[in-house]
Amino acid sequence: MAIQVVILAAGQGKRMYSKQPKVLHRLGGKALLEHVIATALKLSPAESPIVIHGHQGDHLQKSLDHYPVRWVEQKEQLGTGHAVMQALPVLVDEDRVVILYGDVPLIAEQTLTQLLTITPADAIGMVTAHASSPAGYGRIKRDAKHQITGIVEEKDATEAERAITEINSGIYVIPARCLKKWLPALSNHNSQGEYYLTDVIAQAVNENIPVHTVPPATFEEIVGVNDRVQLAELERFYQRQYAEKLMRQGVTLYDPNRIDIRGEMIVGQDVVIDVNVICEGRVVIGDGCAIGPNTLLRDVELEAGVEVKANCVIEEARVAAGSMIGPFARIRPGTTLGRGVHIGNFVEIKNSEIGDGSKLNHLSYVGDSEVGKRVNIGAGTITCNYDGANKHKTVIGDDVHIGSDTQLIAPVTVGMGATIGAGSTIVDDAPAYQLTLTHRLEQRSIKDWKRPEKEEQT
Ligand code: UD1
Ligand code: CA
Numbered sequence: 341m342a343i344q345v346v347i348l349a350a351g352q353g354k355r356m357y358s359k360q361p362k363v364l365h366r367l368g369g370k371a372l373l374e375h376v377i378a379t380a381l382k383l384s385p386a387e388s389p390i391v392i393h394g395h396q397g398d399h400l401q402k403s404l405d406h407y408p409v410r411w412v413e414q415k416e417q418l419g420t421g422h423a424v425m426q427a428l429p430v431l432v433d434e435d436r437v438v439i440l441y442g443d444v445p446l447i448a449e450q451t452l453t454q455l456l457t458i459t460p461a462d463a464i465g466m467v468t469a470h471a472s473s474p475a476g477y478g479r480i481k482r483d484a485k486h487q488i489t490g491i492v493e494e495k496d497a498t499e500a501e502r503a504i505t506e507i508n509s510g511i512y513v514i515p516a517r518c519l520k521k522w523l524p525a526l527s528n529h530n531s532q533g534e535y536y537l538t539d540v541i542a543q544a545v546n547e548n549i550p551v552h553t554v555p556p557a558t559f560e561e562i563v564g565v566n567d568r569v570q571l572a573e574l575e576r577f578y579q580r581q582y583a584e585k586l587m588r589q590g591v592t593l594y595d596p597n598r599i600d601i602r603g604e605m606i607v608g609q610d611v612v613i614d615v616n617v618i619c620e621g622r623v624v625i626g627d628g629c630a631i632g633p634n635t636l637l638r639d640v641e642l643e644a645g646v647e648v649k650a651n652c653v654i655e656e657a658r659v660a661a662g663s664m665i666g667p668f669a670r671i672r673p674g675t676t677l678g679r680g681v682h683i684g685n686f687v688e689i690k691n692s693e694i695g696d697g698s699k700l701n702h703l704s705y706v707g708d709s710e711v712g713k714r715v716n717i718g719a720g721t722i723t724c725n726y727d728g729a730n731k732h733k734t735v736i737g738d739d740v741h742i743g744s745d746t747q748l749i750a751p752v753t754v755g756m757g758a759t760i761g762a763g764s765t766i767v768d769d770a771p772a773y774q775l776t777l778t779h780r781l782e783q784r785s786i787k788d789w790k791r792p793e794k795e796e797q798t
Contacts, residue, residue: 342386349442350394369602419534
């Protein structure tokens with residue numbers, strides 16, 4: 341029997357106080373709904389997951405258009421039962437329908453696989469958990485033989501029912517045949533005037549259809565995000581889990597509570613990461629790399645043995661083996677560093693290729709440049725790549741030495757093995773293997789000069 345996944349995401353998310361749809365708020369750098377879609381896809385559903393959306397459907401679809409999803413609109417939010425009903429036209433009787441929520445981002449594939457495994461195809465399975473504070477959740481009612489008899493929503497519950505600690509996660513697998521029969525018959529005669537999906541459980545019990553339950557591996561799997569406080573709590577949980585996964589793969593984290601991974605991180609062996617490192621997008625870190633404190637890495641690939649010292653910002657860059665960056669360096673998009681490159685403090689590099697073994701140790705800006713191998717760029721060197729209207733390229737050959745405080749006015753080429761004298765402004769191409777320098781003012785000294793002295797205050 342074919343598995344289909346329906347993800348409910350039509351709720352407004354009022355308590356977020358946001359112009360954005362709730363399910364686009366981010367957890368670990370990805371939209372809440374993105375987490376759920378990714379998990380749904382891991383179940384290998386027969387067809388792409390169905391997302392039930394409300395307002396701002398266009399915005400949702402645009403934001404997540406890289407996922408194979410069937411979008412179905414629920415024009416009015418009349419309850420969870422009504423939401424699932426919107427998917428009925430695209431389901432056939434034989435489907436097994438897994439119901440997930442766009443704002444319950446951390447449900448794990450393993451829990452869902454277990455749910456599908458223990459539930460026979462013609463029965464109902466649901467994820468339930470025991471909660472120390474069950475407030476807000478629907479409660480699972482069982483009879484003396486521990487058989488499920490139904491779910492009662494908190495707002496409709498008696499005091500005795502509210503004392504029940506087994507709660508409904510809202511996540512189920514239900515045969516489409518049953519949904520087609522029961523959903524159109526739901527009533528909204530309850531305290532919220534909504535069509536409750538939960539009412540189908542009592543219906544199943546009526547018709548002697550067995551109801552199975554599985555627990556999630558951790559409670560956080562079934563926690564929904566209703567406000568930004570819950571979002572932050574879940575973010576911390578997610579980050580801690582990610583950190584533990586990394587440590588189990590052989591990464592040393594000086595403090596697993598002070599790393600944030602907003603995307604995916606692929607790490608080699610014996611990587612050491614100091615505190616307050618933030619990784620965004622896709623970050624690949626090779627064997628034996630060391631990342632210093634307070635560093636941001638976004639869409640970065642570091643080969644083996646790269647050392648990033650404290651306080652660096654590296655974005656959209658590739659760094660070859662054994663290079664050293666920082667402290668206080670900024671590597672901007674489009675940059676490639678060769679093997680064993682040294683980038684020191686207060687150096688900014690943008691859209692440039694730096695050859696193997698080259699050194700830019702202090703206070704430089706290199707943009708739109710091609711720098712050869714074994715080049716030494718002195719402190720305070722600037723490639724003047726922008727004439728106020730257009731960007732121009734600087735090309736520096738292998739084995740060039742550029743003296744401190746040099747300005748290279750692009751477009752300009754410095755030939756292989758050339759030396760540029762300190763303090764030069766290079767406007768024309770500098771020939772290979774020669775010393776090129778610009779006119780210097782004559783130096784003079786004044787023999788009897790005295791430093792001014794502070795006047796006495798009267
Ligand atoms: C629901 C369950 C409750 C369970 C809880 C778990 C029902 C009636 N109750 O309650 O038993 O303990 O989830 O978190 O199902 N949605 C729509 N369209 C609608 C209404 C809701 O798409 O018309 C979506 C929401 O966006 C949300 C989800 O369904 O993602 C749950 O809706 P919500 O109103 O939050 O249900 P709860 O009251 O939390
Ligand atoms: Ca909810």
